Amino acid sequence: MKTTLLLSGDEAIARGAYEAGLKSAAAYPGTPSTEILEYLAAFPEVDAKWSVNEKTAYEVALGASIAGVRSMYSSKHVGLNVAMDPLMTSAYTGVNGGFVVVVADDPQMASSQNEQDTRLIAKFSKLPMLEPASPREAYEMAKIAFDISEKFDAPVIIRITTRVAHTKEDVEIGERNEVPDKPFVPNAAKYVMVPGFAYKKHIALEAKLLEMARYSDESPLNSIEMNGKSIGIIADGVSYLYAKEAFPNASILKIGFAYPFPDEKIKKFAKEVKDLYVIEELEPFIEEHVKQLGIPVKAKDISYRIGELNPTLVKEIIENKKKIEKPSTARKPVLCPGCPHRAVFYALKKLKAIVSGDIGCYTLGALKPLETLHTTVCMGASVTMFESMSKILGHNKVVGIIGDSTFVHSGIEGLVDAAYNGAKGLIIILDNATTAMTGSQPNPSTGVNAKGEKTKKLILEDICKASGADIVETIDAFADNLQDKIKELMNKDALSVLIVRYPCRIIYKQKDPVPVFESSNCKKCGACLTVDCPAIHKDENGNIVLEEYLCVGCNVCVSACKFGALKRKE
Amino acid sequence: MENKTTNILFCGTGGQGVLTASEIAALAAMYDGHHTKKSEVHGMAQRGGSVESHVRFGGKIASPLIEAGQADFLVPFYKDEHDRLISYLSKDGKDLIADLEAAHSACENKKFVNTYMLGRLSKYLNLSKESWLKALEVGFKGRFVEENRKVFLEAAERD
Numbered sequence: 225m226k227t228t229l230l231l232s233g234d235e236a237i238a239r240g241a242y243e244a245g246l247k248s249a250a251a252y253p254g255t256p257s258t259e260i261l262e263y264l265a266a267f268p269e270v271d272a273k274w275s276v277n278e279k280t281a282y283e284v285a286l287g288a289s290i291a292g293v294r295s296m297y298s299s300k301h302v303g304l305n306v307a308m309d310p311l312m313t314s315a316y317t318g319v320n321g322g323f324v325v326v327v328a329d330d331p332q333m334a335s336s337q338n339e340q341d342t343r344l345i346a347k348f349s350k351l352p353m354l355e356p357a358s359p360r361e362a363y364e365m366a367k368i369a370f371d372i373s374e375k376f377d378a379p380v381i382i383r384i385t386t387r388v389a390h391t392k393e394d395v396e397i398g399e400r401n402e403v404p405d406k407p408f409v410p411n412a413a414k415y416v417m418v419p420g421f422a423y424k425k426h427i428a429l430e431a432k433l434l435e436m437a438r439y440s441d442e443s444p445l446n447s448i449e450m451n452g453k454s455i456g457i458i459a460d461g462v463s464y465l466y467a468k469e470a471f472p473n474a475s476i477l478k479i480g481f482a483y484p485f486p487d488e489k490i491k492k493f494a495k496e497v498k499d500l501y502v503i504e505e506l507e508p509f510i511e512e513h514v515k516q517l518g519i520p521v522k523a524k525d526i527s528y529r530i531g532e533l534n535p536t537l538v539k540e541i542i543e544n545k546k547k548i549e550k551p552s553t554a555r556k557p558v559l560c561p562g563c564p565h566r567a568v569f570y571a572l573k574k575l576k577a578i579v580s581g582d583i584g585c586y587t588l589g590a591l592k593p594l595e596t597l598h599t600t601v602c603m604g605a606s607v608t609m610f611e612s613m614s615k616i617l618g619h620n621k622v623v624g625i626i627g628d629s630t631f632v633h634s635g636i637e638g639l640v641d642a643a644y645n646g647a648k649g650l651i652i653i654l655d656n657a658t659t660a661m662t663g664s665q666p667n668p669s670t671g672v673n674a675k676g677e678k679t680k681k682l683i684l685e686d687i688c689k690a691s692g693a694d695i696v697e698t699i700d701a702f703a704d705n706l707q708d709k710i711k712e713l714m715n716k717d718a719l720s721v722l723i724v725r726y727p728c729r730i731i732y733k734q735k736d737p738v739p740v741f742e743s744s745n746c747k748k749c750g751a752c753l754t755v756d757c758p759a760i761h762k763d764e765n766g767n768i769v770l771e772e773y774l775c776v777g778c779n780v781c782v783s784a785c786k787f788g789a790l791k792r793k794e
Numbered sequence: 795m796e797n798k799t800t801n802i803l804f805c806g807t808g809g810q811g812v813l814t815a816s817e818i819a820a821l822a823a824m825y826d827g828h829h830t831k832k833s834e835v836h837g838m839a840q841r842g843g844s845v846e847s848h849v850r851f852g853g854k855i856a857s858p859l860i861e862a863g864q865a866d867f868l869v870p871f872y873k874d875e876h877d878r879l880i881s882y883l884s885k886d887g888k889d890l891i892a893d894l895e896a897a898h899s900a901c902e903n904k905k906f907v908n909t910y911m912l913g914r915l916s917k918y919l920n921l922s923k924e925s926w927l928k929a930l931e932v933g934f935k936g937r938f939v940e941e942n943r944k945v946f947l948e949a950a951e952r953d
Contacts, residue, residue: 391858469857557843
């Protein structure tokens with residue numbers, strides 16, 4: 225009997241890979257690619273691992289391929305930046321067991337710091353790339369990708385976007401196909417990339433690209449759907465579905481094997497239609513190539529290089545319009561009631577600290593009314609930027625702030641750098657015992673692996689001391705002396721790490737007695753609102769309301785109230 | 795029903811069960827044999843931000859997103875989000891905002907508001923009761939099966 229499941233694009237890729245005989249997978253969590261590894265972790269046949277970061281994940285996955293099994297790496301677009309070093313040279317070494325690299329871009333930046341286009345990396349790294357439009361296609365392409373990888377001795381990129389990763393669709397699944405391991409045969413000319421060997425591999429890679437281009441032209445993943453001939457659209461990924469929705473009667477060249485380009489199909493299609501358009505999100509990747517082939521094509525306005533598309537925007541592109549940016553009306557996200565990060569930000573706000581921040585839930589500390597996080601660039605940058613900012617602006621003024629998972633990802637090197645280069649001042653590690661922002665994944669400092677098994681636990685105190693911090697202390701996020709402790713360490717002539725420890729409220733659902741609110745003492749000054757807790761708001765009459773069902777009794781608001789209207793329940 | 799696509803837009807804020815509700819509706823459609831797509835639009839939803847979820851089933855579906863003015867049903871879990879997204883509802887579309895108030899009065903435990911809303915929605919959709927009940931069980935991962943079934947049926951049977 226056939227089984228049909230409602231699968232997201234992420235889950236469909238994982239399912240397809242599993243059926244293709246996948247044995248090893250490594251990833252670092254990041255929206256929207258996280259669910260790929262989570263889905264794989266449930267299969268006993270797959271050694272699925274959360275790695276420390278994307279570079280280690282890529283190398284772990286590549287090593288498994290070279291050792292002879294089918295292997296997969298997955299991350300979000302900015303994660304791939306961290307893995308660029310091994311990615312670029314793996315194009316030269318090639319693979320042994322099939323190796324698939326899944327990268328999820330985030331046009332519109334639902335939860336990312338930029339909207340870079342990974343398609344350009346396929347060209348830059350000279351790797352073949354597939355682009356599914358839907359979960360059904362993601363499932364099929366994941367299976368095919370391993371065959372392509374082994375056929376061309378190359379890692380294969382599957383590039384998806386948030387819309388593909390997080391759309392769910394009914395997908396008919398099949399059985400797992402066990403693939404025999406390939407023997408590992410030592411071959412320095414293939415696996416040891418010293419200049420002499422690498423030069424020859426580059427020559428071979430250029431030849432391989434020509435072969436792959438021919439394959440791309442023959443691939444059914446690139447297909448011409450002829451309809452009316454007045455409008456012809458070339459579209460890849462989910463843009464194909466938007467184009468089809470907006471122009472059901474147009475002819476479409478659907479791009480699924482996206483790199484190398486199917487030049488002959490593009491030329492053939494262009495001859496058949498009157499006006500040729502390219503519908504693609506972000507960069508003019510296909511458009512520039514079509515122009516390079518000497519084919520006239522109507523370009524989208526540069527305003528559509530920003531953000532996601534949808535059928536309405538596709539119509540506007542074809543009408544040669546400019547995109548009109550409308551201010552977002554969506555509600556801002558906020559730290560959960562009782563979040564331990566709130567206590568730290570409230571203390572730092574009172575100390576008027578300059579905060580070098582990082583990537584995690586705590587990035588929300590930058591938003592009003594807390595406004596106590598002043599830089600966020602990429603994973604780990606809080607520590608390294610703290611190192612220089614504190615030297616220039618004064619170590620008693622600047623604090624670096626980073627979560628436990630992010631610290632393990634790439635904060636440790638920064639701490640070694642800071643200690644080595646004589647930095648002073650305070651770095652705070654917000655240890656909530658999980659990777660909260662991406663949906664509560666474990667990390668080395670939690671002592672649990674991707675399969676939910678107990679493993680060696682990285683002791684943060686030990687690694688901080690070993691990295692060269694002069695003082696390493698630990699404190700409860702809701703300790704009465706939190707602010708004093710932060711102030712003390714900021715003013716010490718030493719490099720300090722303060723580990724603020726309290727579990728994430730999404731995992732640890734403890735509810736303590738809620739504060740007593742005595743409205744007769746309330747001056748309606750709004751000081752309690754500055755802690756930015758969803759459990760407190762002002763009603764339409766200007767009265768403060770404490771929502772007891774949301775409150776978990778962290779009492780941060782109590783410390784904000786000078787008039788005794790909010791009191792700790794004894 | 796067979797050839798036409800049904801478009802349902804669920805909206806609310808993080809933590810209200812918008813995604814679970816839309817998952818259950820999509821599952822019910824799938825169990826009835828429809829081609830089904832569900833797509834979420836949200837940022838850091840778990841942190842209280844806006845959440846919208848688009849469910850499309852039946853007929854020929856290309857885009858996973860419903861276009862403005864094309865939703866057959868608007869299923870709101872929060873008044874402000876309802877007001878923000880009302881332009882998605884088609885001229886003849888059904889707005890379930892009145893049912894939200896009824897759901898809050900009927901459900902002492904707010905955990906079951908989304909189940910109640912699904913019960914109301916089910917009145918207008920030609921999906922089998924069997925599929926709905928299976929979807930409820932799978933969507934809630936086997937938690938509170940009896941309670942959810944009871945709330946769903948009560949809402950579905952009310953006028």
